[in-house]
Structures are given as structure tokens and as C-alpha cells.
Amino acid sequence: MALLKSNKRTTITGKSLNNKVVNTINIKPKNTKKIINRYHFLIKCRAYIFELLKISLGQTDDEMEINLFVQEFLKKKLKNSSNNKIDFENELLQLKRGHKTNDKSREQELLLLLKFITTEIVDNGGLQRYQQASIMGQQSDRGGDSSKKLMEWILELSDAGKEIKEMVTLEIGSLRVDNVLSKNKYKKFIKSIERIDLNSNHPDINKQDFLLREQPKDASEQFGLISCSLVVNFVPDEYKRGEMLRRLKQFCLPDGLVFLVLPLSCVENSRFMTSEILVNKIMHQGLNFKLLKEHKSNKIVYYLFQNIPSTRVNESYLKKNFDCRKHIDEDSKRKHGKNNFSISF
Ligand SMILES: C[S@@+](CC[C@H](N)C(=O)[O-])C[C@H]1O[C@@H](n2cnc3c(N)ncnc32)[C@H](O)[C@@H]1O
Numbered sequence: 449m450a451l452l453k454s455n456k457r458t459t460i461t462g463k464s465l466n467n468k469v470v471n472t473i474n475i476k477p478k479n480t481k482k483i484i485n486r487y488h489f490l491i492k493c494r495a496y497i498f499e500l501l502k503i504s505l506g507q508t509d510d511e512m513e514i515n516l517f518v519q520e521f522l523k524k525k526l527k528n529s530s531n532n533k534i535d536f537e538n539e540l541l542q543l544k545r546g547h548k549t550n551d552k553s554r555e556q557e558l559l560l561l562l563k564f565i566t567t568e569i570v571d572n573g574g575l576q577r578y579q580q581a582s583i584m585g586q587q588s589d590r591g592g593d594s595s596k597k598l599m600e601w602i603l604e605l606s607d608a609g610k611e612i613k614e615m616v617t618l619e620i621g622s623l624r625v626d627n628v629l630s631k632n633k634y635k636k637f638i639k640s641i642e643r644i645d646l647n648s649n650h651p652d653i654n655k656q657d658f659l660l661r662e663q664p665k666d667a668s669e670q671f672g673l674i675s676c677s678l679v680v681n682f683v684p685d686e687y688k689r690g691e692m693l694r695r696l697k698q699f700c701l702p703d704g705l706v707f708l709v710l711p712l713s714c715v716e717n718s719r720f721m722t723s724e725i726l727v728n729k730i731m732h733q734g735l736n737f738k739l740l741k742e743h744k745s746n747k748i749v750y751y752l753f754q755n756i757p758s759t760r761v762n763e764s765y766l767k768k769n770f771d772c773r774k775h776i777d778e779d780s781k782r783k784h785g786k787n788n789f790s791i792s793f
Pocket of ligand 1: 622644658682
């Protein structure tokens with residue numbers, strides 16, 4: 449492993465690499481995407497390091513718990529925290545590119561990398577900046593608040609004569625309580641909204657991992673509308689992504705609606721996923737949802753599905769066809785410039 453000393457004093461987002469807490473309020477709009485990408489990059493590298501160090505965190509995706517665990521772990525395992533020989537940015541890039549060797553001699557370097565990541569995410573305010581940038585992203589980048597599209601569709605369906613009752617609503621991955629979903633003019637469609645997120649930034653957003661939410665016992669714990677916007681792509685593990693979609697089915701009332709939003713690249717530029725596979729195979733044949741609406745913008749794809757009543761998850765179909773990235777031809781796997789977004793069951 450090449451160990452070169454870096455002269456960089458800032459990360460690519462321009463953030464200082466010393467231990468100062470970063471002010472999370474003043475983020476220039478042009479920087480939001482960089483910050484979001486940086487955060488995704490760091491948590492992906494951290495997941496690789498966990499893999500190499502054979503660290504299992506059980507089921508938690510909670511950033512606070514993960515970081516507390518890492519800090520304790522580093523206290524026990526890191527022998528010498530002197531890091532003056534490591535070019536951290538370069539090492540992280542190597543990890544991301546799949547240069548993932550591990551032997552005993554490398555363990556301490558991996559621990560130093562882990563420390564570097566945790567310092568940026570926790571001490572230097574990386575998580576707060578990420579959340580702030582995501583909120584700003586909702587406002588401007590990516591066409592703004594995605595629930596605008598959802599409510600536009602609900603209105604369209606209603607105008608076209610579809611009966612839309614007042615829906616008990618669940619918003620997964622909620623960043624703000626004043627999005628279009630909560631506007632007064634839509635009150636006739638939205639009976640109530642429960643908002644959840646792994647990292648709540650508002651008292652009305654419950655801090656909860658949807659993947660760990662207790663299964664609904666009956667219809668009173670299911671929802672007429674579930675919004676899952678830009679969340680599935682956030683889940684780092686392909687099987688957990690599958691579990692998230694399975695749960696959309698379990699938590700949705702018969703005839704209920706699911707609003708699913710993904711970055712367009714997940715279905716247009718992946719070696720393993722296309723819109724056809726997601727909509728017709730996974731959501732329709734596997735989970736028995738019917739597609740009502742679809743829209744692709746430059747960067748985002750929006751879907752509105754309806755839960756077909758009296759149907760269940762077709763587990764055998766999903767496991768047979770969507771286990772471990774089997775679901776696309778070999779040729780496509782070799783294509784360069786593609787990403788590895790996939791969903792497995
Ligand atoms: C990119 S943001 C998207 C926010 C917003 N829904 C939007 O469309 O802009 C993804 C959010 O999903 C949350 N999230 C990811 N996995 C989750 C899970 N398992 N349960 C609840 N929230 C989750 C993250 O904490 C993050 O705030």
C-alpha cells in the first residue's frame with residue numbers, strides 16, 4: 449500500500465480537517481451535492497473497513513450507535529494514533545475502487561482510516577452537514593421537494609375520478625415537516641402523517657429505523673400512503689434494500705399507495721437494475737403492487753404504486769430471481785461506467 453503524506457488540510461467539500469465543529473447552517477447551494485456525495489462515500493468506505501476488519505454491527509443503521517461503537521472499538525484496538533504517513537483521501541479512494549486487501553500488518557492502517565472517517569462524520573459535523581445539505585437539496589437541486597410530485601399525482605387521480613380517501617400516511621426518511629405533503633390544500637387526502645428518520649432533526653420526526661419497526665399487527669398499524677423518497681438507495685446493503693421493499697408491502701393497507709423515489713442512475717445506469725426489473729418484476733410480480741404513475745426527471749425517477757388487495761409477498765419468486773445480483777445478463781455486468789445498485793431478497 450502506498451503511504452504518501454498528504455498536504456491537504458481540507459476535504460473535497462472544503463471542510464477543515466482539524467477538530468473544529470463546523471457551522472452547519474451556511475451551505476452554499478452549489479455545495480449541497482458535494483456534501484451529500486462525500487457523506488455517501490464515507491459511509492461506503494466505512495462499510496468496506498467493517499467488512500475487512502470483520503466487524504458486525506448487528507442490525508443497526510443508527511449513526512449515533514455506530515459512531516459510539518466505533519469510538520469504543522478504536523479506544524481498545526488502535527495502538528498508535530500517529531498518522532503522519534497516510535494519505536487518507538487516497539487510501540479511501542483505493543478502498544472504494546475495490547483494493548481491499550487485509551492482513552495483520554494492515555489492521556492498524558484500517559483503524560486509522562476508520563478514525564479519520566469518524567472524525568469527519570462526528571467531530572467535524574459531517575452528519576449535520578449532510579442532513580442540512582439534504583434539506584437544501586429538497587429545496588433546489590433534484591427538482592426540489594419530491595412530495596410535490598406525489599401530491600400532484602394524488603390530485604390528478606382524484607380529478608380523474610379515483611376515490612382517494614383521507615390517508616393515514618407514513619413518511620420514511622423525513623427531513624422536514626413543512627414539505628408539500630403537509631400543505632393545507634391537501635388535508636382532504638392526508639388524514640395524518642407519521643414521519644420517521646434514522647436521524648431526526650425535528651421533534652415531529654420520530655427517530656426510527658424502518659427496517660426495525662415492529663411488524664403491523666392489524667390494519668390499524670398499516671398505512672393508506674407510504675412515502676419512501678430517496679431512502680432505498682441510502683440503504684447500504686442490497687438485502688436490506690429488498691427488506692425495505694418487502695416492508696412497504698407489509699405496512700401498506702390493501703389498495704394503499706406507495707410513493708417510491710430513486711436517483712435515476714439506480715435504474716438507468718446500474719449493472720443489475722433497470723426500471724423494467726424494478727417495476728414489473730420486483731414490485732409487480734414479487735410484491736404485488738400495480739404501477740399507477742411514473743415520471744423521470746434528469747436525475748430522479750418517481751413511481752406511484754397501489755397495493756393489490758388480498759395479495760402477499762411472492763417470496764419464492766423473489767428469492768429465486770433476486771438473490772445476490774443474479775438478475776441481469778453477464779454482458780451488462782462487464783460494462784464500464786455503470787454502478788452496482790441492486791436489490792436482493
Ligand atoms: C437522501 S435523504 C432523503 C430525504 C427525503 N425523503 C427526500 O426525498 O429528499 C435519505 C434519508 O433516509 C433516511 N433513512 C435511510 N435509511 C432509513 C431507514 N432504514 N429508516 C428510516 N430512515 C432512513 C436517512 O437518515 C436520510 O435522512
